Amino acid sequence: MPQVTLTVNGQTHTAEVEGRTLLVELLRETLRLTGTHVGCDTSQCGACVVHINGESVKSCTTLAVMANGANVTTIEGLAKADGTLHAMQEAFREYHALQCGFCTPGMVMSAIDLVQKHPEGLTEQQIREGLEGNLCRCTGYHNIVKAIAAAAEVMHGKRSEIARAAE
Amino acid sequence: MNVAAPFEGIGASVRRKEDFRFLQGRGAYTDDFNRQGQLYAWIVRSPHAHARIKGVDTSAASRMPGVVAVFTGADMAKDNVGGLPCGWQIHNKDGSPMAEPPHPVLAVDKVRHVGDPVAVAIAATRQQARDAAEAVGVDYEVLPAAVSMDAALKAGAPQVHDGAPGNLCYDWHIGDKAVVDAAFASAAKVVKLDLVNNRLIPNAMEPRAALGEFDPTTGDYTLHTTSQNPHVIRLLMGANVLHIPESKLRVVAPDVGGGFGSKIYHYAEEAIVTWSAGKLARPVKWTADRTESFMSDAHGRDHVSHTELALDADGKFLGLRVSTLANMGAYLSTFAPCVPTYLYATLLAGVYTTPVIYCEVKAVFTNTVPVDAYRGAGRPEATFLLERLMDVAALETGIDRVELRRRNFIPTDAFPYQTPVALQYDSGNYHATLDQALKASDWAGFEARRAEAAKRGKLRGIGISTYLEACGIAPSAVVGSLGARAGLYEVGTIRVHPTGSVTVLTGAHSHGQGHETTFCQLVADKLGVPVAQVDIVHGDTAKVPFGMGTYGSRSLAVGGSAMMKAMDKIIAKGKRIAAHLMEADVDDIEFERGIFRVAGTDKTKALVDISVAAYVPHNYPIEELEPGLEETAFYDPKNFTYPGGCHIAEVEICPETGKVSMVNFTAVDDVGRVINPMIVEGQVQGGIAQGIGQALLETCVYDADGQLLSGSMMDYTMPRADDLAPVSVATHTTLCTHNPLGVKGCGEVGAIGSPPAVINAVVDALRDYGVRTLDMPATPSKIWGIINGGRRMAAE
Numbered sequence: 001m002p003q004v005t006l007t008v009n010g011q012t013h014t015a016e017v018e019g020r021t022l023l024v025e026l027l028r029e030t031l032r033l034t035g036t037h038v039g040c041d042t043s044q045c046g047a048c049v050v051h052i053n054g055e056s057v058k059s060c061t062t063l064a065v066m067a068n069g070a071n072v073t074t075i076e077g078l079a080k081a082d083g084t085l086h087a088m089q090e091a092f093r094e095y096h097a098l099q100c101g102f103c104t105p106g107m108v109m110s111a112i113d114l115v116q117k118h119p120e121g122l123t124e125q126q127i128r129e130g131l132e133g134n135l136c137r138c139t140g141y142h143n144i145v146k147a148i149a150a151a152a153e154v155m156h157g158k159r160s161e162i163a164r165a166a167e
Numbered sequence: 168m169n170v171a172a173p174f175e176g177i178g179a180s181v182r183r184k185e186d187f188r189f190l191q192g193r194g195a196y197t198d199d200f201n202r203q204g205q206l207y208a209w210i211v212r213s214p215h216a217h218a219r220i221k222g223v224d225t226s227a228a229s230r231m232p233g234v235v236a237v238f239t240g241a242d243m244a245k246d247n248v249g250g251l252p253c254g255w256q257i258h259n260k261d262g263s264p265m266a267e268p269p270h271p272v273l274a275v276d277k278v279r280h281v282g283d284p285v286a287v288a289i290a291a292t293r294q295q296a297r298d299a300a301e302a303v304g305v306d307y308e309v310l311p312a313a314v315s316m317d318a319a320l321k322a323g324a325p326q327v328h329d330g331a332p333g334n335l336c337y338d339w340h341i342g343d344k345a346v347v348d349a350a351f352a353s354a355a356k357v358v359k360l361d362l363v364n365n366r367l368i369p370n371a372m373e374p375r376a377a378l379g380e381f382d383p384t385t386g387d388y389t390l391h392t393t394s395q396n397p398h399v400i401r402l403l404m405g406a407n408v409l410h411i412p413e414s415k416l417r418v419v420a421p422d423v424g425g426g427f428g429s430k431i432y433h434y435a436e437e438a439i440v441t442w443s444a445g446k447l448a449r450p451v452k453w454t455a456d457r458t459e460s461f462m463s464d465a466h467g468r469d470h471v472s473h474t475e476l477a478l479d480a481d482g483k484f485l486g487l488r489v490s491t492l493a494n495m496g497a498y499l500s501t502f503a504p505c506v507p508t509y510l511y512a513t514l515l516a517g518v519y520t521t522p523v524i525y526c527e528v529k530a531v532f533t534n535t536v537p538v539d540a541y542r543g544a545g546r547p548e549a550t551f552l553l554e555r556l557m558d559v560a561a562l563e564t565g566i567d568r569v570e571l572r573r574r575n576f577i578p579t580d581a582f583p584y585q586t587p588v589a590l591q592y593d594s595g596n597y598h599a600t601l602d603q604a605l606k607a608s609d610w611a612g613f614e615a616r617r618a619e620a621a622k623r624g625k626l627r628g629i630g631i632s633t634y635l636e637a638c639g640i641a642p643s644a645v646v647g648s649l650g651a652r653a654g655l656y657e658v659g660t661i662r663v664h665p666t667g668s669v670t671v672l673t674g675a676h677s678h679g680q681g682h683e684t685t686f687c688q689l690v691a692d693k694l695g696v697p698v699a700q701v702d703i704v705h706g707d708t709a710k711v712p713f714g715m716g717t718y719g720s721r722s723l724a725v726g727g728s729a730m731m732k733a734m735d736k737i738i739a740k741g742k743r744i745a746a747h748l749m750e751a752d753v754d755d756i757e758f759e760r761g762i763f764r765v766a767g768t769d770k771t772k773a774l775v776d777i778s779v780a781a782y783v784p785h786n787y788p789i790e791e792l793e794p795g796l797e798e799t800a801f802y803d804p805k806n807f808t809y810p811g812g813c814h815i816a817e818v819e820i821c822p823e824t825g826k827v828s829m830v831n832f833t834a835v836d837d838v839g840r841v842i843n844p845m846i847v848e849g850q851v852q853g854g855i856a857q858g859i860g861q862a863l864l865e866t867c868v869y870d871a872d873g874q875l876l877s878g879s880m881m882d883y884t885m886p887r888a889d890d891l892a893p894v895s896v897a898t899h900t901t902l903c904t905h906n907p908l909g910v911k912g913c914g915e916v917g918a919i920g921s922p923p924a925v926i927n928a929v930v931d932a933l934r935d936y937g938v939r940t941l942d943m944p945a946t947p948s949k950i951w952g953i954i955n956g957g958r959r960m961a962a963e
Contacts, residue, residue, distance in 0.1 A: 042879045
């Protein structure tokens with residue numbers, strides 16, 4: 001069986017996998033990083049999004065062997081060691097951008113990549129279109145869009161902390 | 168100087184406690200659990216809508232790598248495994264019971280829908296189980312299928328079940344037909360409308376999963392499952408299917424990734440993994456892939472209705488007559504029979520004073536996936552029917568659509584209001600929610616916006632829906648008399664620990680609703696314990712004494728009420744302890760937010776003083792009071808609750824493509840007292856997104872042979888962020904009069920009120936094209952056809 005070596009959330013792992021093993025299976029089944037979810041089998045829902053070398057990727061459509069030598073970040077690797085949440089995580093909480101939490105890891109990982117790719121800032125429409133690859137059945141997306149806009153201000157240094165949501 | 172703690176009680180938008188784990192990937196969903204020695208199950212499913220099983224050959228599959236067992240329906244039959252039970256019995260017009268054909272866990276002699284489970288392969292890895300499942304040889308004799316309700320009801324149609332002649336499950340009615348017919352005979356105007364309520368596939372983001380375990384030493388079974396009501400699963404599966412006493416069966420519904428009704432029911436896979444775990448004495452896990460979800464999760468809606476409204480010369484409603492066909496699918500899912508009857512026809516008065524109503528419902532078996540409750544369950548179907556009928560009646564009487572509604576509203580001073588279809592509404596103010604929504608949406612300014620859009624080449628329309636629904640399900644004696652085979656109370660336990668922190672045990676289950684925050688706020692408000700010191704325990708039959716789960720927007724109205732009742736008991740006991748400690752009469756003890764006080768004095772004891780005394784009873788009225796500070800209460804509601812309100816949708820249609828874009832949506836809902844405004848707003852927004860999905864995007868499609876064409880997320884159009892627009896959500900409160908919190912429920916209002924508002928807006932946008940009505944979803948191809956067909960007609 002092929003062997004893959006990859007770094008996940010700063011830790012290096014080596015594992016034997018089948019050729020057909022998906023990255024998400026390696027993460028969930030072998031490394032027991034169950035924060036990354038599988039919500040569909042046609043690469044539509046985005047619950048499985050992780051970062052490979054800083055870019056958002058659907059780990060359900062990536063073979064584990066393709067991640068050989070890569071640097072992978074999952075939802076478990078976002079918060080600082082002292083427990084401080086990433087600005088995107090903080091914004092999702094402040095704006096009530098999650099309900100059941102199942103799409104949330106993929107949504108957060110996609111949103112971070114979206115914001116990073118747009119240092120000039122994002123309009124509401126750009127955020128909505130940027131979430132094309134992520135499905136949420138609970139929230140209607142409205143609060144997710146608001147959370148991403150609020151996190152973008154912090155990630156781009158325009159504010160020092162997440163703006164409070166209107167009461 | 169003390170800094171005042173932020174207010175966390177009723178009415179505060181407390182940020183959610185559960186978010187910390189979900190945002191860091193630490194949620195614990197069923198598929199996240201893994202056990203030592205765990206095996207994986209893969210289900211062999213029928214590729215045919217209807218076929219006789221002539222034989223199942225498991226020999227090749229059994230020899231494949233890693234395979235531990237392959238089981239069929241015959242294996243389960245040898246163990247006397249029972250069928251999946253139905254929880255509600257409806258009676259026909261003539262008083263006879265509905266047809267209730269057996270629902271085997273694994274099909275034995277026939278398969279009845281694409282996806283019907285036939286066998287299970289169990290292996291060391293998921294892929295090995297899947298490979299083995301593909302190697303199971305099933306010899307099918309394919310039979311003609313009854314796919315649409317029309318086809319199933321025709322003479323000579325293929326029979327889904329031998330025990331249900333003509334594919335009829337029941338032929339039920341409500342109301343006095345002769346009285347209603349008389350009202351129609353005297354009417355100045357009769358408006359008729361045929362409607363389809365499109366079939367939907369719920370698609371909670373977490374696919375269903377189940378993990379069965381068996382301990383051969385103790386004989387104990389444990390099932391982790393993606394359920395909205397673990398105690399009900401324990402009851403149904405233990406008593407009816409696997410014959411395991413409740414004391415030997417623990418059911419856990421851990422974090423669950425959305426339900427929307429689809430995770431209420433007892434499904435075959437739960438029994439399969441539990442039974443297999445017992446046979447093999449090893450843990451067995453099954454997780455659906457999304458394709459399986461499409462063909463095995465219960466679907467929703469699927470009504471075809473003919474409806475007639477009688478009006479007098481002033482536009483006052485005289486009577487309503489409705490005839491509905493409701494699809495049950497191939498088998499009766501757990502609560503399916505009650506959805507098109509007691510959750511639908513009883514809502515046909517809506518917010519109007521229609522004096523007499525008659526509704527008959529034929530429930531039909533077809534070779535499709537079972538249909539059951541999906542967000543709103545029966546009430547969206549009733550609301551869509553009424554609110555489309557309002558607009559057609561307005562068109563045909565020439566009365567303004569808002570005025571027609573107002574003219575027929577139940578007056579604000581008429582509560583309690585007895586409808587002609589069994590329900591008695593306790594409170595509401597339909598004029599107030601309407602006025603607030605008209606103002607918030609700038610209804611009066613719409614024509615200017617329509618004219619502006621026309622300059623840009625867009626067709627703009629506005630639509631309204633004034634609705635109510637019934638939730639807080641339900642008074643046990645009432646539903647029992649209507650055919651429910653269970654009580655629908657809820658259970659709450661309040662455990663005050665010695666040093667003052669609190670654990671709440673509830674039979675309600677949270678799968679996105681934020682119970683771990685809202686319920687804490689009830690404790691903060693009533694007992695004065697900070698939210699951070701309150702923990703909510705739910706979803707585990709080994710921890711929570713009993714419960715009926717979460718559906719029908721019942722968690723606060725019924726579950727929250729049980730907690731309030733248990734807290735009343737805590738306070739009553741606390742007062743007796745406080746009276747002893749302060750040497751006062753118990754009648755002189757007052758309690759407010761954590762402080763017991765001797766009335767009119769400055770003598771006080773904090774809750775923590777009382778809890779310490781209760782658990783360390785050195786100075787305690789031990790002769791008259793047991794130690795400890797824990798109370799359990801069962802709350803059985805006196806009535807349903809009746810949330811309602813007004814939804815206004817504004818759309819723009821691109822005539823070149825037929826695409827409908829949402830441009831504004833305004834909702835003003837009366838959900839009773841609001842505990843956490845942030846969470847209520849989120850629930851309503853999510854419900855509206857599903858309602859817009861039904862109106863514009865989603866529909867389940869079978870071909871004539873019963874193949875599921877909309878069987879993946881590539882084929883079934885789930886709403887995405889760019890399909891939706893910002894939603895303005897507000898509340899207007901009238902209190903529920905019969906539960907201690909005054910709450911009504913907010914989980915379903917969005918999905919109930921919004922679809923007719925959207926379709927009314929689309930029809931309004933197309934008013935120049937002679938469109939009288941339109942079935943959901945209003946897809947671009949449908950709209951483009953109307954516009955271009957209309958142009959052709961105009962040209963002719």
